[in-house]
Amino acid sequence: MAYILIGIISGIVSGSGMGGGTILILCLSMFMGMDQHKAQATNLVFFVPTSISAILVNLKQKIIRWDVAIPVCITGMIGACIGAFISSKTAVGELKKIFGIFLLLVALFEIYKLIKEYIIDKKRHNNIINEKEEEK
């Protein structure tokens, strides 16, 4: 039951485009005490059915850019082989630490984006006020 709940949370996060997979892996390894490798493998199983419905919708709406998708798919599979091979040879404790560093970078990038958006919003807001004052 706990697993279904974790799935639900990850599904909600996925919709906002912030990496539902990372949340799933985190919950499995932190709260359920799963091995990092096993938690990551679970995310692979999780991804296939949850993504296929999204892909079908996108195919129907014709918003997939094939000129980008095809080269990225091909080179991506090569990269994935290398990554997965190295990962499977990495010790559990180390993998968990590297994953932590990766998450920290993701969080910092997200903070950077939020600040940037805040500044843009503020500028726009100030411009509107200035324009109104000029009209007066």
Place this chain on the structure above:
Amino acid sequence: MWKKIAIGIVAGFINGFFASGGGMILVPSFIYLLSLNQKEARATSIFCILPMVIVSSFFYYKNNYIDWKLGIMCAIGGIVGGIIGAKLLKNVSDKILRIAFTIFLLYVSIKMII
């Protein structure tokens, strides 16, 4: 073309190594480096991650890391969550969700590293 090849290899490597995170690399790369719009970037990234996931699964499967039962239970939750998310995100500002997510990530990542 070189940009696309490089993006694919980097995202593939990350997605293979962590079994996640491909989208976090692909979506911003597509937007900032290849100037796709947000919608196209998201749609194209999900499509690109699927073959990466299938290829990496082979390595995880060979090392006996895959627990099918748990994976399927999580996936059932994931489908339900996806539907809830799609409805919820229309109402709740996704900025609040993003800030909450970021704080959670910061806390957890530091805990994992230490």
